[in-house]
Structures are given as C-alpha cells and as structure tokens.
Amino acid sequence: MKYIFGPVFSRRLGFSLGVDLVPHKVCSMDCLYCEVGPTTEKTLERAEYVPLDGVKRELSYFLSSSPEIDYITFSGYGEPTLFSRLGELVSYLKSNYPSYRLALLTNSSLLERDDVLNDVKDIDVVLPSLDAASQEVFEKVNRPVKGLKVENIVRGIERLLKETGCKVWVETLFVKGINDSPREVERIGEIIHALSPHKWQLNTVARPPAYGVEGLTFEELHQIAEKVGYPATEIVARSKARRRKFPFSQLKEEVYGIVVRRPCPVEEIADALGVLTEEVERAVEELKKEGRVEEVIYGGEPYVKGISA
C-alpha cells in the first residue's frame, strides 16, 4: 500500500487508518518538533500531489473487508489540506462507506480559505494545530512559509468552528523554551477561550524531532492546563490499546509502516498496534537483520526508526 497505513492506535483517535495525501515532505511549515523530519518543499500551493484514483483504489480494497476501525484519518507525511482533491475524497468516502468516521490532522494554515473549508466541512473530527499566539513565537516554533501569519491560523480555526458542523479538537504542542513562556501561554489561553473549541488538547515533543528540541514534563503541561483553565482541556497521554493478533509477517510490515513515518519506542509501537512489546521486539530484530530499521537514541530512550527503501 502506497497511500494508506495502519490501522494504528493513536492516542487521540483510537484505531485509525492513516491516509497520506502529500509526499514526504510537502508542508506549509517546517516545525521544530516535526516527527516526520525537515520540510523539503515548503508551500501553500494546493495540488493533486498523489493520484486521487490510486488513493481511492487502496481505500476501497482495504475497506472491502469491513475492518473495525475508529477513524479514517488524513495525516501522514505533510499537510493534508494541500491535496487539492480532498473534498472529492471526502465525498467518495461519505457516499460509499458512510459508517466510517473521518478525521483530519492539520496545521490550520489553509483553513481560512473558502475552497479548503468547503473540502473539510463533512469531516467528522478536525484536529487543527495552534502552537503560538504571537507572530514571533509562531515563526520560531512552526517556521511557516513566507507570508503566513498567526492571524491566518486563528481565523481558519474560527471559521471552521462557526461555518461547519465538524467537531474541532485544537492541539497545542509545547516545546521547552520556545512557546511555553508565561506570556505566550497566557495569550494562547485567551485565544482558546475566545475560540471555544470542542476540546483543547495539550501535547509535547514525544518522538525524535526534526530539530534538536525538547518537550515538557506531564507536570508542566498540567500546570499550563490549570493556568489557562479551559474546561474541555485534555492532556494527551498514552493510552492502552485493545489486544490484537497478527500473523508474524503482517506484524513486521505493520511495525515497519509505523516507524518509516515516525520513529517510535517499542512500547509505543506495541500500544499502537495493540500487541505485546515482546512481539514488537521480535519483529524489530527481524527488520534490523533485513536492514530496514535502525535504533536511535532520543532523550536517553531508544527509538526504532525506519529506513526508507
């Protein structure tokens, strides 16, 4: 499969089937914390970066067995709203597979545009990012394409909330020493209260980032949540997956499919797939022998990283 991956167990969406709508690494930002790696094409131009027919073909093949999943999620290697045929894909899934819920992970950079808003309006849950309140911090943490302002981000989320029926779970990812100053936290909090999203999710750097930055502790995130005092706040924490069983060869490919997109600790891969850590360890050993993964150390912890073919 070229455009879909998983299903993986994500902390926010349960079992979700990922769909990559842009190639590695096309994005309107180059975030310090990006777990996919540095952006190679920084753009705000929408295009059919991957063939819609190919994505539809893979989805229909996968969904033909009626798998039990919580969401089909547009995410992956870059910013999914840059895919110009997103609206057509949403309509296709809603018409042909109405029982599946759709989710979108977005950096919010294009949400204020009419065409994008129209493309996402039938998605069940949109998870837009808002990592800064001031332009200065926005540029430090998200390193956006030239001309993109923090006001564009806020206006996009505001339009999403006012003009669509999507559930909106805003995520703020805190990076130590970059967007966690008392002043910035206060201003982000003011924006969150004014926007009033269905959820405000606090996150931090948890996997090897594109650039050498560090995350906050759970206690620090908790203090931020207390200080802002927004009622629907959630600190994104690791969840335990349901138990699943894979044939070994399939498990190996599932593990590779995860770590080639983002480095993960063994325990997190096990959580993601709902299997035992020992099973993942066996798969990783085999993948190492095949030269398809390597171990990297981040924050003193070992991570498994996929080597692209």
Ligand code: SF4
């Ligand atoms: S974290 Fe998301 S928005 Fe930021 S560079 Fe990576 S893919 Fe782009």
